[in-house]
Amino acid sequence: MSAVLKHRLFWPVAALLVLLLSNLIFTPGFFNIEVRQSHLYGSLVDILRLSAPLLLVALGMTLVIATGGIDLSVGSVMAVSGALACLYIVHQPDQGAPGTIIVACLLGIAIALVLGLWNGFLVSVIGLQPIIATLILMVAGRGLAQLITEGQIITVNSPGYRFLSAGYWLTFPFAVILAAVVVALTVVLTRRTALGMLVESVGGNPRASRLAGVSSRTLIWGVYVFTGLCAGIAGLMATANVSSADGNNTGYLIELNAILAVVIGGTSLAGGRFSIAGTVVGALLIQTLDTTIYTTGIPAQTTQLFKAIVVIAICLIQSPAFRAKLRRRPAAPVAPAPAAPSKAEVSL
Amino acid sequence: MTIDLEAETAAEAVIDRKRRTLTIRKYVPVLGTLVLLCIMYGIGIANYENFYNTQILLNIFIDNAFLLVVAIGMTFVILTGGIDLSVGSVVALTTMVSAVTLNHGWPAPLVMITVLVMGSVLGFGMGCMIHYFELQPFIVTLAGMFLARGLCYVISTSSIPIDDPTWITLSQKRIPIGSFSITPSVIIAAIIVVIAAVVLAWTRLGRTVYAIGGNQQSATLMGLPVARVKIAVYTISGFCSAAGGLLLSFYMSSGDPLHAVGMELDAIAAVVIGGTILTGGSGYVVGTVLGIIVLGLIQTIITFQGTLSSWWTKIFIGALLFLFVLLQRTVVRRTPS
Numbered sequence: 001m002s003a004v005l006k007h008r009l010f011w012p013v014a015a016l017l018v019l020l021l022s023n024l025i026f027t028p029g030f031f032n033i034e035v036r037q038s039h040l041y042g043s044l045v046d047i048l049r050l051s052a053p054l055l056l057v058a059l060g061m062t063l064v065i066a067t068g069g070i071d072l073s074v075g076s077v078m079a080v081s082g083a084l085a086c087l088y089i090v091h092q093p094d095q096g097a098p099g100t101i102i103v104a105c106l107l108g109i110a111i112a113l114v115l116g117l118w119n120g121f122l123v124s125v126i127g128l129q130p131i132i133a134t135l136i137l138m139v140a141g142r143g144l145a146q147l148i149t150e151g152q153i154i155t156v157n158s159p160g161y162r163f164l165s166a167g168y169w170l171t172f173p174f175a176v177i178l179a180a181v182v183v184a185l186t187v188v189l190t191r192r193t194a195l196g197m198l199v200e201s202v203g204g205n206p207r208a209s210r211l212a213g214v215s216s217r218t219l220i221w222g223v224y225v226f227t228g229l230c231a232g233i234a235g236l237m238a239t240a241n242v243s244s245a246d247g248n249n250t251g252y253l254i255e256l257n258a259i260l261a262v263v264i265g266g267t268s269l270a271g272g273r274f275s276i277a278g279t280v281v282g283a284l285l286i287q288t289l290d291t292t293i294y295t296t297g298i299p300a301q302t303t304q305l306f307k308a309i310v311v312i313a314i315c316l317i318q319s320p321a322f323r324a325k326l327r328r329r330p331a332a333p334v335a336p337a338p339a340a341p342s343k344a345e346v347s348l
Numbered sequence: 349m350t351i352d353l354e355a356e357t358a359a360e361a362v363i364d365r366k367r368r369t370l371t372i373r374k375y376v377p378v379l380g381t382l383v384l385l386c387i388m389y390g391i392g393i394a395n396y397e398n399f400y401n402t403q404i405l406l407n408i409f410i411d412n413a414f415l416l417v418v419a420i421g422m423t424f425v426i427l428t429g430g431i432d433l434s435v436g437s438v439v440a441l442t443t444m445v446s447a448v449t450l451n452h453g454w455p456a457p458l459v460m461i462t463v464l465v466m467g468s469v470l471g472f473g474m475g476c477m478i479h480y481f482e483l484q485p486f487i488v489t490l491a492g493m494f495l496a497r498g499l500c501y502v503i504s505t506s507s508i509p510i511d512d513p514t515w516i517t518l519s520q521k522r523i524p525i526g527s528f529s530i531t532p533s534v535i536i537a538a539i540i541v542v543i544a545a546v547v548l549a550w551t552r553l554g555r556t557v558y559a560i561g562g563n564q565q566s567a568t569l570m571g572l573p574v575a576r577v578k579i580a581v582y583t584i585s586g587f588c589s590a591a592g593g594l595l596l597s598f599y600m601s602s603g604d605p606l607h608a609v610g611m612e613l614d615a616i617a618a619v620v621i622g623g624t625i626l627t628g629g630s631g632y633v634v635g636t637v638l639g640i641i642v643l644g645l646i647q648t649i650i651t652f653q654g655t656l657s658s659w660w661t662k663i664f665i666g667a668l669l670f671l672f673v674l675l676q677r678t679v680v681r682r683t684p685s
Contacts, residue, residue, distance in 0.1 A: 070486075131431070131486070132626050132673050139613055140666020146659035247659070256490055269484050299505050301605065305498025311491040312477075321482040 008266040039168045051287035052175035053234035058261040060227030062279045068203040068271025069130035076141025077231040078251030081108035082239030083148040095158040109232045116228015120221035145247035155244040165241035203271030377623025378635040396652040408644030413533040414595035419615040421588025424581040428560045429628025430485035434492030435589040436611035441496040442593025447508035447603025456514035471586020475579035500605035507604040519598045533595045545633040561628025
């Protein structure tokens, strides 16, 4: 039992289960899953389907954070990639043609890769702090996306493009399959090869890794490109879901949700270790929270309040300093103990 | 003996020269901003009629007084090497709380004190979490951002108008300067700027802020009150956000949960363009003021141009951010550590 309690995924998984179960109070048939016309239907399937973009973005973010970096530009990259794909589709005579959709998706992914290369270049070659390097694209990318859409909302009329988000393949939602494939490939690439360990070593200490013969620069550059790719695919999914591209709102605040998902999953923001399983749980938790708030009829915008509480709770539980203080003075757990002035601090 | 003295003077001269180059180098980012500002202003005057009008410059302060105050708080936080993402939400929460309490008939001074205390308390809480539980500023203030924005929506999901006489006076009053005019908000912002500059340059608190940003561990080992000052900067940022929120509620005459969305980015951009280094330890309040003017000038030029759409503002701000972090990078690299 204590082994289960101590597992780093215990709290996130427990929170997810509690949240799912609490849905039963408001929606009795919450756990029902049925097959209609060989399509899976049900609230759980919806949560999976809607969490696909966030899951992809959070996956890229996990690797970036594992190298000790952060990528704030993912939302903007999503907006740019989705906008470009939609722009291409509306200018074609046949919006539903498979060729059109494939070219549109490739265009969206290509621009996302270019933006990822740019971020990686700033961080690994020029040596800017990741937070500021990606802040540049976070601000400018929104402008770029609006430039592409000319400030309008581009609406596409293409069932084929919509398939990316709402389509079904082999009874499963296509978006879920796509996200699952990307996650599986990443797990294989990072955990079945040395890649994951190298990423962690760069996050732990870039200088020591370089001296040990790890090409930190290429690796760091690579993870930003990967995050760009993930954000690009997510951008296609998000715009396909609403059949339109809005430079202002596509992927809005997703960087924060993705970081949240990563942190909930137990990946340390300081870098040096990561857990893809944790990120998956984190992303599902956030989407479940959103869906739960919707179904309970509480104003949707107050989700942020619950997210804040979840972040604070999970961060406190994961904080060694907080645990130590809990243990030292169990009588008054909330009151912060006055720190001894001579205590040496290591800034994170 | 004489040789010793000569050697000593020579050594002193070397140290002096080093110190002088260091002092100059310290100002390079701020000077860069100033040069950019002059170039942009020059471009504006050369290309557009009536751009030389001093009122244009004053309007930048009138339209950005709230952002200036928020950015001042952000300067304190960034100087310690931290970051505060909650400012925009705290600004929005301030406008909401002001609007609701005023509509309930609270007297204006009480409302102002209440929101200022509320902002400071929020900042204080985040500072405590960052310091005592060793959580990252990024994630704690992110939670603060969600919390404050969520609270806005708990209060109301739509805009609330403010028709309190004090607010209306403050929003409509124009203070003449020669043939030009400014608003009371600009004066309030100016007072906060001066206080912040004095605190940073000449008080123990200010010097400790720089010391923590330079190296927190050294600051702790030197016996500086790291805990107190670190919590203080987040409290200051919370206070400034609330003050900025008050100014915004004067400017907008309403409380809206959608006010100041993304303002944290503008504030960070202004601080960075103003030459404050994001790792902390180096930067000036003057730089932040210049950064705000640069952001304001971009908007003004785009308005004057007329053919450029508003999204070019974002692209220009991104490009400027890029230029300035590159500049900082080269300056920091050259400084011997």
